[in-house]
Amino acid sequence: MKLRTSIVLFVLLLCTFYAGAQNDTLRLKNGNVLYGEIKGLNTGVLTMETPYSDDDFTIDFDEVAGLSIERRSIVILAGGRRLLGYLNSETDGTVTIRTTDEGDVSIGLSELTQFQQVKKRFLDRFYGNIDLGFNLTKANNNRQFTSSGGLHYRGLKWMGDLEISSLRSERDEVAKVERNSASLGILYLLSDKWYAMGSAAFLSNTEQQLDGRVSTRVEPGRFLAISHRLVWGLTTGINYNVENFAGEDFDNQSTEAFVATSFDMYDFGDFSLNTRFEFYPSLSESGRIRADYLLDVSYDLPWDFYIKAGFQFNYDNQAIVAGTEFDYILTSGFGWSFD
Structure with a gap:
């Protein structure tokens, strides 16, 4: 009798644990229903963890008919509106967001551009990526190594991005070429469309005899378009440079105005695209213009790996060495994203 009672209690406990671990529901347009933990939606791809799979499922959001999430989430809608609440689909193609401030908000699933669970631990809000590339040719014993990485933070109002990249190229009878860059930006959302941002950046480039340029800037910005397939933003502000060129006589400090635009596309199959243009007319040096x-x-591969190709261009019409007003690099490599 005691053994039977123990078995029943064990089964009940196991069922309770099993049900608690599977409290999110995902309904697909083909009729399948999945149970587990829906981790979030980003760049048109929904990620879900289930107890019967070793790896997370990644599902094209266009294939989703409905969902239910029991944990509070940060939700971004088309147009930039941000909500904090719980998601539940009572009918296919729609979802109701239960919020504290605005009550129940019912929308079409197509209006969801991004959502993620509100993570209590500060460190759980970070994610990042690492990229590596290497080229070797017999001619002139040419060797080129590229590396880059990023660390990103996403909260309800605050966001942060740290990005680093490096290129080193060597070949026989030619001077070594190096290019290193790093940037840190912190963004605060003022409304659905507007934000304020502060950033700092570093660049060194042997091609332009630039030992180091440290730039700091403050900028208001606006999202011009937000959807489940793209984000387009525009910023403008003031930039302050401290530049060290090859030779102490060329050290310089300057102030610039700038205007910048960035455009991200995703959810086009396994392809994604990120492009950014920045224009700097100088306020302290007559006639000087810079542009980046x-x-x-990138193309997604299984297990969070991807292949990537990149292009970077820098222009300065008052470079210290004639004939080096612009510099560009083309890179390709293999990367991995993590969270």
Whole structure:
């Protein structure tokens, strides 16, 4: 009798644990229903963890008919509106967000651009990526190594991005080429469309005889478009430079105005694209103009790996060495994202 009672209690406890671990529901358009933990939606891909799979499921959000999430989430809608609440689909193609401040908000699933669980631990709000690339050719014993990485933070109002990249190229009878860059930006959301941002950046480039340029800037910005397939933003502000060139006589400090625009596309199959253009007319040096451009294209592989190609361009019409007004690099590599 005692043994039977113990078995029943054990089964009940196991069922309770099993049900608690599977309190999120995902309904697909093909009729399948999945149970587990829905971790979030980003770049058009929904991520879900189930107790019957070793790896997380990644599902194209266009295939989702409905969902239910029992943990509070940060939700971003098309147009930039942000809500904090619980998600539940009573009918296919729609979802109701139960919020504390605005009550129940019912929308179409297509209006969801991003959501993620509100993580209590500060460290759990970070995610990042690492990229590596290497080229070797017999001609002139040419060797080129590229590396880059990023660490990102996402909260309800605050966001942060740290990005680092490096290129080193060597070949026989030619001087070594190096290019290193790093940037840190912190963003605070003022409303659905507007935000304030502060950032700092570093660049060194042997091609332009630049030992180091440290730039700090403050900038208001606005999201021009937000959807489940793209984000487009525009910023403008003031930038302060401290530059050290090859030779102490060329050290310089300057102030610039700037305007910048960034455009991210995702959910186009396994492809994603990120591009950014920045234009700097000088306020302290007559006639000086600088411009920076970046383009990254990546293709997703299984297990959070991806392949990536990139292009970076820098222009300065008052470079210290004639003939080096601009510099560009083309890179390709293999990367891994983590959270």
